[in-house]
Amino acid sequence: MRHDHLITSKQLTRGDIETILDRAAEIDADPSAVADRHTNTLLGLLFFEPSTRTKMSFETAMKRLGGDVVDMGSVESSSVKKGETLADTVRVIEGYTDALVLRHPKQGSATMASEFVDVPLVNAGDGAGHHPSQTMLDLYTIRENAGLDDLTIGIMGDLKYGRTVHSLAHALTNFDAQQHFISPESLRLPREVVYDLHQEDGGAGIREHESLEEVLPSLDVLYVTRIQRERFPDEQEYQKVAGEYQIGSETLEAAGDDLTIMHPLPRVDEIAPEIDETDHAAYFDQAHNGVPVRMALLDLLLSDDGAADRLGGGSDE
């Protein structure tokens, strides 16, 4: 299947993912080679939720490919404030631009928006749903640090609302990866995601836990997400679990020497600053990888030289 939009990581095959990651690696190695690849190309940034790094990362990626961006600004200053539907907004802005990046608080918003536009649309986060471009940079970082096959990964924190987790978990079913999901009972993976994971790989590589201790020694990668205080009905409930899911030097005594620690950022107190200087810490590299990976994604989606066809092996299903 050829992809004109990137909505969820579920739509990507292993071949698609490798195409994106390989292209990102080429760009990473020599960014100047693509510096004028998309001159006169305009990317529309439609962010209906606050975002700093994802938005700046896409903006940087487009500019490093020789193109430019237009930004609808904050929701408060846009026509959305007047009650315009998302369907109308994307139809208007697609007339100005060559591609769209959408972040929106509602699940399924990117799927719906893609039904109204012809230009490529990238989902940059739809509520608690998906965040596939984040997943691509996560996979790129995992591949650099631990490889994507014969991988044992722990994914810990707010798994219920964590869209980066949902996207990553789906994508990893394309690889030989054992996935251990570690969270408080109240923040477990949504049943829909578990259902899909069982459909996608038969469930063989999926385990759920409440304690990190029981799996930490076996992990190649520990992917940490923030447990959001506002998700808990009261402060006491939050305090009960929060400490259980924080990583400090003592926590890592039981970990393997080669453990890679990742985090989509921003973090609050899930990973102690003392970890930053260790070889375990990959989260800042992970954030930096957002630019070459998004350059690769935009290049593949925007190219009219057949590059988009390579996303999916070139067949038009």
Next chain:
Amino acid sequence: MSDDHDHHDGDEHELRVSKIRSGTVIDHVRGGQALNVLAILGIDGSEGEEVSVGMNVPSDRLARKDIVKVEGRELSQDEVDVLSLIAPDATINIVRDYEVIEKHRVEPPEIVEGVLSCPNAGCITTSGEPVDSRFEVLEEGVRCDYCGTIVRDEIAALIDT
């Protein structure tokens, strides 16, 4: 016109639910689901349709069943398929001049559009966008094509009325 398997309910049903001249008889609806069947078909009587409903009548196969008879309207295959979500055992009888000219079972569709509302308040389809709901039909339940929410029970409660 009535159920050809439930031999005992023939005449008895004629008393409760009269024969129709032309239209559709939906038989073997699970007890208590008849009004949901009407809702899923968008039939509320406001357009003058002649509708008869029998609820919780005895049935050999279902113990208790509902029957819906709609005069002057032959259901399309799409409508029949959607019925399967809440009446998986239903049989559809198309009647012309008091004779059953077609009789078939419902088959679950792959997708139902514009019939059910997504129960997830965070789903884009609940936000006043110009888009119909769309659900994939699973072996047990339905799944919103937009937000992925799976509903296994109480599908009738999602009927968009």
